[in-house]
Amino acid sequence: MFPATFEYHRAQSVKEALSLLKRLGDGAKLLSGGHSLIPMMKLRLAQPSHLIDIGGVRELSQISEEGNKILIGATVTHSEIASSPLIKQKLGLLADCAAEIGDVQVRNRGTIGGSLAHADPAADYPAAVLALEAELELESEQGTRTVKAQDFFVDLMTTALRPDEILRRVVFAPIPQGAGYAYLKHPQPASGFAIVGVAALVTLGKDGSCEKVRVGITGIAPKPFRATAVESALTGKKPDSTALAAAAAHAADGVDCLSDIHASSEFRAELARVYTRRALERAIAACKP
Amino acid sequence: MAALPKFIGERVRRREDPRLITGTGTYVDDIKLPGMLHAAVMRSPYAHAKINSVDLSRARNHPGVIMALSGEDIGDKIGSLPCVAPAQHVPVHPVLARGKVRFVGEPVAIVVAENPYVARDAIDLINVEFDPLPAVVDVEKALESGAPLVHEEFGTNLVTRAEVTSPGFEKAMAEAQRTLKFRLINQRLTPTMMEPRAVLANWERGYKQLTLWSSTQIPHLLRSQLADMLKLPENKIRVIAPEVGGGFGAKLNVYPEEALCAYLSMELNRPVKWIETRRENMAATTHGRDHVTYVEVGFKNDGTITAIKAKFFCDMGAYLHLLTPAIPGFTGLMATGCYKIAGLSFEQNLVFTNKMATDAYRGAGRPEATYLIERTVDMVAAELGMDPAEVRRKNFIPKDAFPYTTPVGLQFDSGNYEAALDKALEMVGYQKLRQEQAEAAKKGRYIGIGLSTYVEICGIGPSALLPPKLKGGGWESATIRIEPDCKVTVLTGTSPHGQGEETTFAQIAADAFGVDVDDVTVIHGDTAVVQYGIGTFGSRTTALGGTAVLMAAQKLQDKMKKIASHMMEVPPEQLIFTNRTIALASDPSKSIPLQKVVEAAYGYKQPIPGVEPGLDANAFYEPSGCTFPFGAHVCVVEVDPETGVVKVLRYVAVDDCGKIINPLLVDGQIQGGIAQGLGQALYEETVYDENGQLVTASLMDYAVPKATMVPRFELANTVTPTHINPLGVKGVGEAGTIGSTPAVVNAVIDALKPFGIRHLDMPLKPEKIWRAIQQAKQTMKG
């Protein structure tokens, strides 16, 4: 499959990438791992006239810890996240989620920035990024702004990113000691993407009731979302099976579910409920007092 | 030097693999010729539409474009694509659509350009005015009056109706104490070989000779058909099948792009290459299966099946490819499986629809037959509350009944079906497994155990069984040369494309001449180098091509014995080939090095009476009948009742392919075959929507099982040789696919038994299972 003609630019810095973005205008696209953009170009569903490759920009490729924050650069690959000792220790939910993405080749090339910016409704990361209440740093020549994960995803393959902006890094608070988490995915058998993916993060109080519950769901709707109805239904409750089932039953409340040959909207909603309950069960089982 | 071992029966590693693994094999796309041009094909976006006009002017004016042609430009300069199988209505099949398009993906125009990017760009500059017509997509509705006609000239969408009823069928059905009727869907599949199709044509003007590289399973048959289509003498066409990355039957065909590239190269006097994209492969390379079948089975209360009646609706697609209408016949004829069932009657309706043509796909008719009968046996078992293993035992053709003639006249060569089942059940621990299943059920876990006992047809021959228009029969050819340095060259008329006969044929030749397997080189897939042959399909290569190798070796052995006899002054009958010598059978220490005999043959300084110089022999092997491999597969699954997800817990397969030349390769064929059969059972389905649009147009939507989706296999064999050929081999290329699909489906249905579910159509996707469970729960409540 052969993409349409384009010009290739390799940026050395964020600054250069931003100035190229501005100069080249509408026809320009950032290229990170290329594992979403290049397939689209080969199918000619995307025909950018310029590609600005940010794969070699060092400042975007770092994982670091600053104060009580963990910062992940946009071009950090899925496999780096899945195997980083720091991420595994302090953001295990994200590492687990990264390990579920695609196959080895995809994980070696694909990047967190590319995945989030692409906003495929069936991508894995958004579930974890939402449950972890991450913040995304967006930079343009005008400066940097920070957007909450919840506000970043706007619609099907649409985000808060403006055409002149780069997603620079994703900022996380480490998972509190003792909290339990799980990422559970029902893969679409052909693509391997999520028909539903549920990220659950739970902190139990001293009395064993749920102190804090966060649930991010991807795959079932045009955009990933936080299942706030589930979260509030469980918060303050003892997580017995009745409470879990009752809370999980709200997983698809008010959601206009997608439908395709792999799963109807009705089935997606049901899977969301079942996987939410199971993810919560696992998260709770993993909580340490 | 250490004594050489015998190689037949050994797990000799595939000699093909090092080059394939290190990327040093040569596929069509690896070949680059000076001045080479690149073609791209513009395809129909509609399932059914009138073509009002094709405007190629913008494409032709695009910089870098050399030529662009429509169907009208080609006219009659390229003949119709061939269908050699008999049918009542065989439509003209133009290489580029004329007047009308009949399926999504049908070639409409072709562009040749300096590079593939420009060729692809030019496709978007072609302006075709289509007048969309209603499409016919459903195989049963296609036969209703008023259905849109795919080919108006026939006045019907019926390609052919065939009816076969065995003598005594009525009586057999009357003997039944019970009957069951049900409908089965054997869904359409996309073969999905690793390497899509690929063609490179080079017309050498000075020599008036065409060389065509194609990723094909049948270089010689392709040459013969192209000679017809292009009106060229066969000895002016050289077809080369270099490394071919799989075919599964879909490359047992003749395609528009093969003739088009040849024609364009002749027009332009430059090489023209076309490489199929994956999307094109999914839309415009033949599909497989696609039957709707109404089954009626008659049986007694003790489980004896007396008769089977089946009515098939087989979706042929829009055109008939090389063997399209021949494939369903195998399904009908094999519908009684490995059972002694007295009566068989079937009616087959072959039907045109606005879809890609179906044709051979791994198993070609036999997987459909096996699915039909193996689901039927399980239905009977469920109806009678019997163990499915018992119903099978009750009905098996007994081992002393071979050669066995089926009610419709097929001759089964040899078999011992019960032994294979016994072994499989023992391996899986059947009795214990049934107990575990019952225990699990008490805990709300849904475990299912599925059996499949299959028999299939391989090595189809004699030639009278094949359509006359095929220009080739049920035979196969081989030439063997022993070169002056004592190395052995085998030229086979078969065309392996992943199966590994460069290894197995080397084993056969090495043993024949007492040399090392590494002393043998096997050459195939070049019509200018290899004598006429038929190709690789239908699990025929070892049974037919291997036997031809053995026969050619025997001819050469006779000659070499004569020479050695002359040199050693002993009668030739007393000589054997061993350890790179020709030796006295009674005392192998009395021997002469093979090298000396070879020198005598080539040097020929002292002529030997009655012996010509040189060492070269060929053989054409025509079998007296087909071979019938068989086996027993057991699949164990667990169904998650909340999500409908099926997990395969265990998979045991006992296959009997007669004598085994190389157990490693047999295992490999079985493993790949099971993966594909499991794919059909659980994941794969080619979906067209009601307008005839292809929904599973890429691998993002067509689900081929990946390594992580396939269980570990527990494999074993029984060995029941055939008398049909001197090697005693039957064939194993398709067996895994044939045996596995019903084993998996039977296991899932067994797991769903507590819900009262008797049948679900493939693929058994989670949602389908989930819905069936929801419905069953409703019914149970109500």
Ligand SMILES: Cc1cc2nc3c(=O)[nH]c(=O)nc-3n(C[C@H](O)[C@H](O)[C@H](O)COP(=O)(O)OP(=O)(O)OC[C@H]3O[C@@H](n4cnc5c(N)ncnc54)[C@H](O)[C@@H]3O)c2cc1C
């Ligand atoms: C075979 C296969 C299987 C896959 N399976 C999965 C799966 O199971 N789950 C899953 O979640 N994903 C899957 N993916 C997608 C994969 O994770 C991609 O890598 C990811 O979606 C995109 O990341 P990338 O770095 O490749 O982005 P690219 O393809 O380079 O870019 C994607 C888009 O984001 C934009 N972009 C990239 N970086 C930035 C940035 N820093 N700022 C602003 N915009 C940017 C680009 O301009 C482009 O529009 C699969 C992909 C393939 C090819």
